[in-house]
Amino acid sequence: MNPDTAISDVEARIDLDAVDEIVKPYYGKKEMVIPILQKVQEHYGYLPRPTMERVSYMMRIPLSRLYGVATFYAQFKLKPRGRNIIRVCKGTACHIQGSPKIAARIEEILGIETGETTDDLRFTLEEVACIGACALAPVITINNEPYGRLTADKVQNILDKYQ
């Protein structure tokens, strides 16, 4: 089985009632699959396999097609994520103002690569195409809180604020 979609022990005990509540208003409306997955992810933090199976069953959409949609869009996550989500803006303005250096420093401090989560689930490091705060480049957001006009030496202090 694909390690991304394997069911862990924790996942096997997940309460699926919320999925039922989310799907109910959309019965039979197959075009609403993206909003459904968005809501499921909002509730569970990511898309655990049992929730995908449940959505598939209730919506009469093959599981393969559901995963097809979930893996196509960057927003959907198939693995658990950290308590704090760091997003490094990779927009053009941020890039030329040095966002790669910021990302490199965060990776160095946390010992993870972009896209990964620390073992203690404290941080997940992601990149985002552009948050549109180009005037404040380079920008990162932590839990949607933006930090602008960054330099690499400011990173440690910012990360220390989040446990």
Add this chain to the structure above:
Amino acid sequence: MNNLYEKHLMICGATGCLASGSQSVEEALRTELEKHGIKDKFRVVMSGCPGFCEVGPIMVVYPDKVFYCRLKPKDIPEIVEKHLFGGEMVERLLYKGPDVEAPARFFDTIPFYAKQKFNVLRNSGLIDPENIDEYIMRGGYRALTRVLQMEPADICEEVKSSGLRGRGGAGFPTGLKWEFTLKEPGAKKYVVCNADEGDPGAFMDRSILEGDPHTVLEGMLVCGRTTGADEGYIYCRAEYPLAIKRLKIAIEQAEEYGLLGENILGYGFNFKINIKEGAGAFVCGEETALLASIEGKRGMPRPRPPFPAQSGLFGKPTTINNVETLANIPLIVKEGGVEEYIKIGTEGSKGTKVFALAGKVRNTGLCEVPMGITIREIIYDVGGGIKGDREFKAVQAGGPSGGCIPAELLDLPIDYDSLNKAGAIMGSGGLVVMDERTCMVDLARYFLSFTQKESCGKCTPCREGTKRMLEILNRITEGEGKAEDIDTLESLAQSIKDSSLCGLGQTSPNPVLSTIRYFRHEYEEHINDKYCRSGVCKALFNYKIDTERCTGCTACARVCPVDAITGEKKEPHEINQDLCTRCGSCIERCPENCIMITPVEKKADVSS
């Protein structure tokens, strides 16, 4: 009953200013007004974007039109005391800059605004975007009431004669697009507003949605009335939560006023609008991919024809317009609108264009300028020139689908056709300014890595071709470039352009082609001399301290994360090249600008 206020205090509540802290300024202001018991005299509004993100958070006080910038919560008591009670401006919080002699007030004297022409952004920052009454008082929904009494074909004629072209990318004439859908038979048609603004470095659509959502709704209503559609979708990026929130509020209010829904204003016209949140896929900005995504599928493009006008959303005739295009519509179809509209712009491109000005320019932010303005005027007059007075190198227009425009073309008047000729595109209107410290090879690599990642994988030339090109560019920036690489890049680029299905693929090689066209010498330098003169490609340069000019202030040594810089206080410092990771912290910190970028010196001893 509505209270009459003495002054309106408009705090910018758009993403840029929120990121620089406007929320806490607002809270401080509300607390202060409460404290003095004057909250019924002064109205605080979180407004749309006045554009000048560089100096945010911004607050404009009306009717005085006083423009306060770079506000902090601790400035608020002084404003309340001096300005609101005393009637005097707080001079130290006004705009100051190298481009003005004395502290400046609003539009009157700030150079950033002098050359701008507010059409699309006419309400942004001036009204409360969450209050439909303010939009109506500024002439809103008047275009709708007019078109409700007109024949669809006549409305279409007006839009055609305005010369409006799509603001989302290719610049297709909007009126013509509408006519295609109008002529299609069928009882069910759709209007889709493309708000999937994915170009990194472009944020004009977001600002319109956040600052004046009703103008977009009105544009959609007019389009629906013209083409015979009764349902609309707004496909908006999920990364724009504030825009989505304001759209939802706007839709609710319009429904309440009978401007949306059944039998609008009693003319028998029905129209409803749904919002669909995107889920993070750049290719969904392409119209057929966007439709697939609304239908709940993977957002992959399909071949055209059939065009969406014939078979679009759920197989029905569909008109797809971008946010800024729709925001132009109420101006055009209002009474006497066309005559006014065609006065601005050039022969082939009418009206204004909103640009997002970012990168190494002094005044970053959003600006709306007449078509035909030169790049020099945008960068030096509106933008205030290059940050740190470095040398201008190029400006990237049109994001990852566009190209760069070098210094030789600074006097190029901007419109759809001139930009195409220069190898760039209007695109959605992102302008990213670059100076001598931007490496053009790295820039091309950056854009290609973006399109490569966002390629949906349907067409081989785009999926595999961009990957091969990226591998070559990676090699060049790592110092492993070969002499034949430039030719290989050009030939791959041509194949991808010729054989990809959608706009994303066809335009993906543009940044590479245009940087080769104008900056071939930089490629050659990377490949032949293994030198990156801009100090970006880490393997291809060294930092060196100019010992003549170094004052020994120790700023660089303190900031160096690997302790590669040594030297006594007040003595010239030195960088140990073996330890240096070229993170660039020192060069950003050096107050004397005495850290230089030099070619990598070949070491005498090769023992490792």
